[in-house]
Amino acid sequence: MRHWTAERLDGQKPSVFDEMNALARRYNAVNLGSGTPDMPVPELIQAAVERAVAAGHNQYAPVQGEAVLRAALAAHAARFYGQEIDPNSEISVTNGVTEALHAALFSFINPGDEVLVFEPFYDCYLPTIRLAGGVPVVVTLHAPAFRFDPQELREAFSPRTKAMILNTPHNPTGTVFSRSELALIAELCQEFDVLAITDEVYEHIVFDCESHVRLATLPGMLERTLTLSGAGKTFSCTGWRIGWAIGPAALQDALRMLRQFTVFAAATPFQFAIAAGLRFPDSYFRQLAAEYQQRRDFLVDALSACGLKPNKPAGSFFTLTDISGLGSANGREFCNDLARNLGVVPVPTDTFYFHQSHGERLVRFAFCLRRALLESAARRLANLPILCEAER
Numbered sequence: 001m002r003h004w005t006a007e008r009l010d011g012q013k014p015s016v017f018d019e020m021n022a023l024a025r026r027y028n029a030v031n032l033g034s035g036t037p038d039m040p041v042p043e044l045i046q047a048a049v050e051r052a053v054a055a056g057h058n059q060y061a062p063v064q065g066e067a068v069l070r071a072a073l074a075a076h077a078a079r080f081y082g083q084e085i086d087p088n089s090e091i092s093v094t095n096g097v098t099e100a101l102h103a104a105l106f107s108f109i110n111p112g113d114e115v116l117v118f119e120p121f122y123d124c125y126l127p128t129i130r131l132a133g134g135v136p137v138v139v140t141l142h143a144p145a146f147r148f149d150p151q152e153l154r155e156a157f158s159p160r161t162k163a164m165i166l167n168t169p170h171n172p173t174g175t176v177f178s179r180s181e182l183a184l185i186a187e188l189c190q191e192f193d194v195l196a197i198t199d200e201v202y203e204h205i206v207f208d209c210e211s212h213v214r215l216a217t218l219p220g221m222l223e224r225t226l227t228l229s230g231a232g233k234t235f236s237c238t239g240w241r242i243g244w245a246i247g248p249a250a251l252q253d254a255l256r257m258l259r260q261f262t263v264f265a266a267a268t269p270f271q272f273a274i275a276a277g278l279r280f281p282d283s284y285f286r287q288l289a290a291e292y293q294q295r296r297d298f299l300v301d302a303l304s305a306c307g308l309k310p311n312k313p314a315g316s317f318f319t320l321t322d323i324s325g326l327g328s329a330n331g332r333e334f335c336n337d338l339a340r341n342l343g344v345v346p347v348p349t350d351t352f353y354f355h356q357s358h359g360e361r362l363v364r365f366a367f368c369l370r371r372a373l374l375e376s377a378a379r380r381l382a383n384l385p386i387l388c389e390a391e392r
């Protein structure tokens with residue numbers, strides 16, 4: 001038999017989330033690996049899906065998305081960020097942010113173009129840059145605060161840089177980029193004529209009165225930023241795959257040329273329902289952040305109580321902890337040990353790093369599960385000191 005798989009997939013492995021989900025199933029462990037929210041989808045949104053189906057909104061949506069959702073997205077951008085977005089020409093509705101990022105890289109990157117990316121990064125960024133023919137250039141967010149060094153950022157830009165990917169609030173570190181950090185990024189993007197692609201899927205999950213600043217709102221950035229976000233994290237419906245890309249009409253035209261022949265459109269009734277959610281009062285969005293802040297505080301305290309040193313993220317629903325000195329050779333082994341011996345699964349972060357060895361001492365715990373499950377995880381983790389002692 002010939003080898004069917006295309007060479008472009010050489011070296012690709014199942015994602016770390018698949019791997020850790022399998023581990024969780026095998027040991028019946030509390031899964032703090034994949035960041036999958038377990039809050040119910042708000043009832044008004046569920047009802048809106050049913051209404052949309054009953055009303056016959058079941059056929060192909062336009063490539064750029066249903067008008068009702070684009071109008072709601074423009075109103076949401078005006079309400080939260082003071083942006084004026086043309087819903088007809090400046091928005092594409094996508095199948096989640098993963099598809100939006102894929103579409104962006106395939107629409108704007110030529111083979112050999114450099115794409116700046118912060119490490120650690122969400123796992124799909126690097127393979128997608130490479131599949132599009134781009135050359136990743138990495139700027140490290142340094143532990144323990146997980147911020148970049150301004151000089152290193154400046155040195156990473158070059159005349160070959162075509163785009164940069166910025167994820168804020170950031171997965172997996174929880175860093176929320178400050179206005180002054182974004183100002184430097186904006187200055188460099190303009191100096192080197194670079195397209196900014198932002199992943200803001202945790203935009204409403206920000207804690208302690210921090211605020212999320214949208215890069216596109218900084219002076220001079222609107223015309224060179226594609227803002228990606230989605231409904232999955234804000235309305236607890238990651239399986240609906242509704243995301244979007246907001247940015248200048250010229251960029252939207254390119255996305256449309258690509259997407260008309262790839263995914264074509266996103267699911268129609270869900271678009272109607274998310275349009276309703278985006279018009280929820282401010283209190284919904286505040287309540288969401290408050291709920292996740294309680295979950296964060298609970299898990300960070302529980303991890304600290306068993307001797308770990310988790311970071312306290314300003315946003316997202318992840319916390320990182322260094323596992324040096326706990327007896328496991330690396331994060332991957334630690335996750336396996338934890339699953340097998342205690343029944344809790346985090347994720348190792350090596351695949352979130354360009355130089356995988358840089359991430360091999362860190363593991364990420366997600367705190368998006370409900371209190372009862374976090375409590376069960378905490379009870380199981382309470383045996384960690386005993387386990388580490390035994391392994392020494």
Ligand code: GLN
Pocket residue numbers: 015017033034035036122171366
């Ligand atoms: N974005 C989520 C995370 O980082 C979910 C990833 C996944 O399960 N594919 O955990």
